Amino acid sequence: MPSALCASKKRYRALTRGTKPEAGPNAPVVYWLSRDQRVRDNWALLRACDVARANDAPVVIAFNLLTKFLGAGARQFGFMLRGLRELEGAAKAKNVTFAMTYGDEPAIAIDALAKKIGAKTIVCDFSPLRDGLKWRKELAALCEARSAHCEECDAHNVVPCWEASDKLEVGARTLRGRLAKRYPEFLHEFPEVPDDLPKYSGPALDAVKWDDIIAEALSRGQAVPEVTWAIPGETAAHAVLDDFVNSRMKLYEKRNDPSKPQALSGLSPWLHFGQISGQRCALEAKKAVGKASPPAYESFFEELVVRRELSDNFCYYSPKYDQIEGQKYDWAKDTLRLHASDKRPYLYSLEELERAKTHDDLWNAAQRELRYGGKMHGFCRMYWAKKILEWTESPEQALKFAIYLNDTYSLDGRDPSGYVGCMWSIVGVHDQGWKEREVFGKIRYMAYDSTKKKFSIPDYIARVNALVKAAKADFKSGESSHAANPGLFKINVPAANKRKATEEAQ
Ligand SMILES: Cc1cc2nc3c(=O)[nH]c(=O)nc-3n(C[C@H](O)[C@H](O)[C@H](O)COP(=O)(O)OP(=O)(O)OC[C@H]3O[C@@H](n4cnc5c(N)ncnc54)[C@H](O)[C@@H]3O)c2cc1C
The missing domain is CATH 3.40.50.620 (HUPs)
Structure with a gap:
C-alpha cells in the first residue's frame, strides 16, 4: 500500500x-x-x-x-x-x-x-x-x-483546531506556545495530489453551467457588486503570495500605516475562501525570509498563523462568537453594561454609517475603502469598529452593525477572524481592561488625535479617493485597474477569470 x-x-x-x-x-x-x-x-x-x-x-x-x-x-x-x-x-x-x-x-x-x-x-x-x-x-x-x-x-489551520487546544484560549499569549510545540508535527511540506487515481465512471453527473450560475448569483446579489481588481482562484492567490514574500514582506513592519498598503500581504480574500492554504503561505514566507528580515517574517507569521488560528479557537469553543455573551470574561460584559446608558457624542443610523456620512474624515475614508474596494486596511478596521461602538445606541447594536457592514462589503467577511476582530474591538475579546472612560468603560479606546500622530490621515484619504474614482470607472467599464486595489499590489496573472462589473447603485 x-x-x-x-x-x-x-x-x-x-x-x-x-x-x-x-x-x-x-x-x-x-x-x-x-x-x-x-x-x-x-x-x-x-x-x-x-x-x-x-x-x-x-x-x-x-x-x-x-x-x-x-x-x-x-x-x-x-x-x-x-x-x-x-x-x-x-x-x-x-x-x-x-x-x-x-x-x-x-x-x-x-x-x-x-x-x-x-x-x-x-x-x-x-x-x-x-x-x-x-x-x-x-x-x-x-x-x-x-x-x-x-x-x-x-x-x-496549520495545527488542527481541536489538536491545538481543547478549550477556549485566553489570547494569543496562551495559544502561541501550544501551537509552537506542534509545528514539528504539522508545519511541513505538502505532497502533490496524485494524478494516477482511477477516473470516476459511475452514474452521469450534470455538467456545471458556470455562465448561468454566475450570472444568476451576480443578479441576485447586485446590491454589492464585484470588485474587478480581485482576480479569484488558486493561480491568482499564488501570484499574490509570490509578490508579497519576494517583494513586499520586507515592508511588513510598516503594516500599521494605511497610507502604505503594499506592506500588507493582501491575502485575506484568498485565505478566506481557502483558495490558498495558510500553511503554504507560512512555508513560502519562511523560504523568503532572507529577502525581508527576520522581524518582518516573524510578525507576518504571528498574524497569519497565531492570530488566524486563535480566531478559529474562539469561534469553535465560544458558539456565541458574534454576540456580547460570547465574551467569556465578566470584566468586559460588566463594563459595557455599566456604561450602556452613557451619552454618546454622536449617534448614527446604519444607513448613515453605510454611506460614510459621519463627521469623521478618517472613518468615512475607511468605510468607503471597504464599500468600493472590498477590503479595509487592517489598522483602520480596529479604529472603524471602535468608533461604531462610540456612535451607536448600545454595544449590541454596535456589534450588529459592524458585523453587518464587514460581512456585506468585505471580500474576506463571514470569517472567524472577522467575528473575532469585531468582538476584540467592541467586546474586549482577547484583550485586557484599560483606563475607564465614557461609553467604552474599560474596553480599549482609539482616538482620532492619537491616530493622526501614527500616520498621515490626509495621505490615506487621498489614496481612498483615488480608489473610489478608479472603482467607479471599473464598475462602468468592466475593466480592472491597479488603483482600485486597496492593497496597490500587482497580481501577475492574465485576467483569465475576467469579471463583468455592474454599476453600483449610489
Ligand atoms: C473589526 C475587524 C474586522 C475584521 N474582519 C476580518 C474579516 O472579515 N476577515 C479576515 O480575514 N480578517 C478580519 N480581520 C483581521 C485582519 O484585520 C485582517 O485579517 C487583515 O486586515 C487582512 O488583510 P491582509 O491579508 O492584507 O493582512 P496581513 O496583515 O497581510 O495578514 C496576513 C493574514 O493573517 C491573518 N490575520 C492578520 N491579522 C489578523 C487578525 N488580527 N486576526 C486574525 N487573523 C489575522 C489573515 O488571515 C491575513 O490575511 C478583522 C479585524 C478587525 C479589527
Whole structure:
C-alpha cells in the first residue's frame, strides 16, 4: 500500500460512530469541499485521495451551492464561483471529478449525491462556524443511518483546531506556545495530489453551467457588486503570495500605516475562501525570509498563523462568537453594561454609517475603502469598529452593525477572524481592561488625535479617493485597474477569470 499523503492521523477524525472508510472502483470517495476551495495543499483532499488509493477508488469533489449565505452578495459569490470554475479544471487534471449540488440544505444534497454515485465515505473540511458545524453533524447523521463513513479534516489551520487546544484560549499569549510545540508535527511540506487515481465512471453527473450560475448569483446579489481588481482562484492567490514574500514582506513592519498598503500581504480574500492554504503561505514566507528580515517574517507569521488560528479557537469553543455573551470574561460584559446608558457624542443610523456620512474624515475614508474596494486596511478596521461602538445606541447594536457592514462589503467577511476582530474591538475579546472612560468603560479606546500622530490621515484619504474614482470607472467599464486595489499590489496573472462589473447603485 502506498504511504499516506495525509501523514498525520491527527489532522482528521471520524464524525460517524461504528463506521470505517470504505471505497472501491464503483464506490468513489466524496470530498465535500466547503471552506477549503483549492486543489493544491489541501489536507482534506489528500485524505480523500488516501482512502481512494488504498481501495482503487476514484475521488469526486462535491460542492454545494447555497442561494444565500450570511449576507454575501455578488462581490463574494462572484469571487467564489469564478475560483471554483478554475478548481474544476485543476481537479480534472488530477483525474478528480467535480460535482455541484444545490440548495440550502447542504447535508441532504451532499448525502443524496453520495447515495446516487454509491459512495460510502465522505471527507469534509473543517469550519468552526455554527452553520458549518451544524451541517457536518447533519451529514454525519445521514451517513450513519446508511452505515456510511463520514470524517472531517482540518485543512485550514496549520495545527488542527481541536489538536491545538481543547478549550477556549485566553489570547494569543496562551495559544502561541501550544501551537509552537506542534509545528514539528504539522508545519511541513505538502505532497502533490496524485494524478494516477482511477477516473470516476459511475452514474452521469450534470455538467456545471458556470455562465448561468454566475450570472444568476451576480443578479441576485447586485446590491454589492464585484470588485474587478480581485482576480479569484488558486493561480491568482499564488501570484499574490509570490509578490508579497519576494517583494513586499520586507515592508511588513510598516503594516500599521494605511497610507502604505503594499506592506500588507493582501491575502485575506484568498485565505478566506481557502483558495490558498495558510500553511503554504507560512512555508513560502519562511523560504523568503532572507529577502525581508527576520522581524518582518516573524510578525507576518504571528498574524497569519497565531492570530488566524486563535480566531478559529474562539469561534469553535465560544458558539456565541458574534454576540456580547460570547465574551467569556465578566470584566468586559460588566463594563459595557455599566456604561450602556452613557451619552454618546454622536449617534448614527446604519444607513448613515453605510454611506460614510459621519463627521469623521478618517472613518468615512475607511468605510468607503471597504464599500468600493472590498477590503479595509487592517489598522483602520480596529479604529472603524471602535468608533461604531462610540456612535451607536448600545454595544449590541454596535456589534450588529459592524458585523453587518464587514460581512456585506468585505471580500474576506463571514470569517472567524472577522467575528473575532469585531468582538476584540467592541467586546474586549482577547484583550485586557484599560483606563475607564465614557461609553467604552474599560474596553480599549482609539482616538482620532492619537491616530493622526501614527500616520498621515490626509495621505490615506487621498489614496481612498483615488480608489473610489478608479472603482467607479471599473464598475462602468468592466475593466480592472491597479488603483482600485486597496492593497496597490500587482497580481501577475492574465485576467483569465475576467469579471463583468455592474454599476453600483449610489
Ligand atoms: C473589526 C475587524 C474586522 C475584521 N474582519 C476580518 C474579516 O472579515 N476577515 C479576515 O480575514 N480578517 C478580519 N480581520 C483581521 C485582519 O484585520 C485582517 O485579517 C487583515 O486586515 C487582512 O488583510 P491582509 O491579508 O492584507 O493582512 P496581513 O496583515 O497581510 O495578514 C496576513 C493574514 O493573517 C491573518 N490575520 C492578520 N491579522 C489578523 C487578525 N488580527 N486576526 C486574525 N487573523 C489575522 C489573515 O488571515 C491575513 O490575511 C478583522 C479585524 C478587525 C479589527
